[in-house]
Amino acid sequence: MKHPLLPERPLCISPTLAATLGLEEAVLLTALVDLLPFLPLEHRSGHNWYTADGEQLNQLLPFWQPADIQRVATSLRNQGALLLAAAPYGSSELLKFALPLGTARPDPRFTPATERNANTIGPNWQPDAETMARIAQLGVPEHFAREQLPEFVTYWRERGEPRHSFGSLFVKQVKSKWEAYRATAQRKQPLPENWRPGQETLRKLSDEGVPSTFVQRALQRFLDYHHSSGKQSISWDLEFNDWVMEDWENQDAPFIEKRKPQPMTRDWQPSEHTWEQLKRLAINPDFAAELLPEFIYKWLERGGHSARWGEQFIQYAREEWAYYCQGIEKNPVAKPLPRNWQPSPDCLSHLINQCEIDRDFALSLVPEFILYWRGQNAARKSWDAVFVRHARHQWAERNKLAIGNSYGKPQDTTRPTNQRTRDRSIGDILTDTDW
Numbered sequence: 001m002k003h004p005l006l007p008e009r010p011l012c013i014s015p016t017l018a019a020t021l022g023l024e025e026a027v028l029l030t031a032l033v034d035l036l037p038f039l040p041l042e043h044r045s046g047h048n049w050y051t052a053d054g055e056q057l058n059q060l061l062p063f064w065q066p067a068d069i070q071r072v073a074t075s076l077r078n079q080g081a082l083l084l085a086a087a088p089y090g091s092s093e094l095l096k097f098a099l100p101l102g103t104a105r106p107d108p109r110f111t112p113a114t115e116r117n118a119n120t121i122g123p124n125w126q127p128d129a130e131t132m133a134r135i136a137q138l139g140v141p142e143h144f145a146r147e148q149l150p151e152f153v154t155y156w157r158e159r160g161e162p163r164h165s166f167g168s169l170f171v172k173q174v175k176s177k178w179e180a181y182r183a184t185a186q187r188k189q190p191l192p193e194n195w196r197p198g199q200e201t202l203r204k205l206s207d208e209g210v211p212s213t214f215v216q217r218a219l220q221r222f223l224d225y226h227h228s229s230g231k232q233s234i235s236w237d238l239e240f241n242d243w244v245m246e247d248w249e250n251q252d253a254p255f256i257e258k259r260k261p262q263p264m265t266r267d268w269q270p271s272e273h274t275w276e277q278l279k280r281l282a283i284n285p286d287f288a289a290e291l292l293p294e295f296i297y298k299w300l301e302r303g304g305h306s307a308r309w310g311e312q313f314i315q316y317a318r319e320e321w322a323y324y325c326q327g328i329e330k331n332p333v334a335k336p337l338p339r340n341w342q343p344s345p346d347c348l349s350h351l352i353n354q355c356e357i358d359r360d361f362a363l364s365l366v367p368e369f370i371l372y373w374r375g376q377n378a379a380r381k382s383w384d385a386v387f388v389r390h391a392r393h394q395w396a397e398r399n400k401l402a403i404g405n406s407y408g409k410p411q412d413t414t415r416p417t418n419q420r421t422r423d424r425s426i427g428d429i430l431t432d433t434d435w
Contacts, residue, residue: 002387006323011027011031011034013026013030014026014030014358017029017030021076021079022075023074024068025072025076027072028061028069028076029076029081031057031061032050032082032095032097034060035056035060039051039056041143046098047083047098048098048099049085051094051095052094052095052097053093054066054089054094057095066089067157067158068123069095070089070160071087071120071122071157071160073095073120073122073435074120074160074161074162075120075162078162080100081100082098082099082100083097083099083100083255084096084097085098095392117430119162119163120156120157120160120162120163121153121157121163123153123157125161125166126149126271127145127167127170128167130167131168132145132165133173134171135170135174135175137176138178140174140175144177144178144181145174148170148173148174148177149170151349152173155170161319173344173345173346176344176346177346179326180323189232190230190231191223191226191233192228192233195223195236196219197215197240197241198220198236198237198274199353200237200280201237201240202215204273204276204277205241205244205329208248208273210245211245214244216249216282218243218244219240222244234281235280235281235320237280238281242278242311245311247307249307249308259305261305261306262305262306262307262309263307264299264309266296266300268296268309270292270309270310270313271310273310274310274313274314275288277310278316281317281321284321287320287321287324288317288321290389290392291316291317291320291392291435292355293312293392294355294356294392294395294396295313295316297396319354320355321353323385323388324382324385324388333381334381335379335380336374336378336379337373337374337375337376337378337380341383342361342365342366342388343362343394344384346384347384347387348363350388351388351391355392356386357392357395358393358395361391361394361395361398364388365391369387369390373386
């Protein structure tokens with residue numbers, strides 16, 4: 001009699017095999033052996049090679065995602081229980097494998113000595129008590145560390161690489177995130193008791209057509225609100241400018257011309273006022289100019305409308321500049337690029353979430369990036385920051401943005417006036433240390 005919950009032929013797992021290789025590894029190996037009679041066969045290099053596609057494995061192992069199959073197959077390979085020949089299953093959804101000659105038990109001939117005890121990360125990985133104790137010793141709150149866990153697990157599951165201690169890697173990532181968070185927080189200050197906007201801010205508001213009487217009324221509301229709000233900011237002048245402009249645009253005064261939201265265009269340029277605001281925030285104009293292609297592309301893709309594109313560009317530039325500065329601050333000594341360098345989880349997260357660059361595209365740039373900089377034999381304080389600039393440039397080139405001369409950057413008298421940022425090679429851009 002059949003059990004209603006067992007409509008299919010069950011997988012029979014050997015307890016000894018599970019104890020030897022691991023439960024997940026035993027499940028996958030058993031499933032592959034069951035599939036052998038139905039798979040195409042190719043004899044090569046003294047082995048019988050079989051190819052299983054995604055549809056077959058999904059029917060047999062519906063409880064796993066492709067990343068899980070890749071992870072467990074890699075673990076079997078590292079233990080000498082399976083030979084793999086295809087691209088990673090997570091990207092190709094083809095598992096080309098062969099069984100080692102003789103036993104499927106771990107064989108040191110197939111596993112480098114340094115990897116015999118290494119494992120890939122599981123989908124439900126959690127830091128142990130010792131790892132959390134080490135994090136606590138760094139002064140990092142537990143809730144902050146736990147918030148970094150999903151990104152950490154996702155990153156290492158996608159890489160599918162075995163490691164001896166994911167706890168140590170997690171401590172390193174949490175420490176890096178905490179230092180970046182504190183560096184940003186330390187630059188922010190509450191509104192001083194006797195604060196007043198600078199003359200430059202008042203002049204800019206006047207140039208925008210905002211009457212001085214309106215500014216004074218807005219100032220009192222601004223002071224009353226922020227003295228009690230507890231908010232902190234890097235630039236209160238910029239906060240005040242945004243506050244006044246928002247009030248000015250939203251007021252119900254039909255006799256005052258209001259700026260209407262406009263769509264982003266391929267030839268959009270920041271105004272002179274925007275560039276001056278960036279200069280007041282100590283953001284290098286060359287750096288801000290490099291951000292313009294990616295900013296335009298992002299909003300062209302979204303199809304957004306705004307009456308304040310300049311303010312949005314300033315905010316975007318502030319976040320990018322802060323990331324760049326934090327990378328330099330955390331690495332006071334310049335070092336050459338390691339042969340096996342990879343962008344950190346924080347770097348990839350920044351590219352994906354802040355720059356909205358495709359993850360696969362960013363990772364595809366790594367080999368060429370390593371080849372170029374290893375050939376240059378150069379030393380840099382933060383290779384993550386250099387890679388972010390390189391990825392932004394390549395992403396803009398890939399999307400072929402027609403953005404005009406110099407990306408809207410004011411003319412620099414130290415360079416030829418007819419030279420555009422795009423006319424400079426990527427080597428020139430990345431090695432430019434004038435700023």
